[in-house]
Amino acid sequence: MKIVILNSSPRRKGNTSKLCDAFCKGVVTTDKNPDITTVFLNELNFKGCQSCFACKLRGSKQYGRCSLNDELTPILTAVNEADCIVFASPIYLMDVNSSAKAFLERLCFSLGSYEVGYRSLATKKALVVTIYTMNTNKKFAPVKAMNNVDMFLGHIFSPPQRLCSYDTYQFSDYSKYVVDVFNEAEKAKQRENQFPKDLHKAYTLGADTATAYLKNRINK
């Protein structure tokens, strides 16, 4: 099973990364030899969509493919060939963060056609998992923004399985920073009690996704 993980967090050891790692551990319980590529979007040199419309050009070889040539180019190809895509982003300003957004512009605009019915131009109906981590609790989560991303990825590939981790621990040592609005004790409690449960959910999601893929392949 070919899996591409698009992790937009700038923190390689942050909450989002830990959940992605747990997902991978879950995958290998079912698929002993998965082909997993993890992409840290924040470390790549790339731009969002430049509105050149080459991907929409009638009769063009580039139809349905992004023409920009930068460090995202091979990643877009890998995503289009994947059996499973994991899109993982921390929430910044009530939305996915900027590298996640730039990636989505490039992917979804080129693969989402303007043909009648808005046909998807993706090569495969890859399984999709979305992972969102945020400081806020469930009540104030940016549901519209997450629904929006899931809607686009769902249209182009297949409806995502979503995992949200709320109330995440932001600072390694809260006492060093001015964060009067958050109660550190509450945060620590959350990290101790809830975050391991979120990791377990990610692990289970990994196992379930690999199972769904293998079942689907057998039935084909």
Ligand SMILES: Cc1cc2nc3c(=O)[nH]c(=O)nc-3n(C[C@H](O)[C@H](O)[C@H](O)COP(=O)(O)O)c2cc1C
């Ligand atoms: C620039 C910035 C903006 C943020 N905006 C929000 C926000 O609007 N809502 C929220 O719940 N958390 C917000 N956060 C907190 C992060 O989403 C949260 O700590 C997340 O789990 C970080 O993921 P990471 O550990 O993988 O980097 C923000 C963090 C940063 C650095």
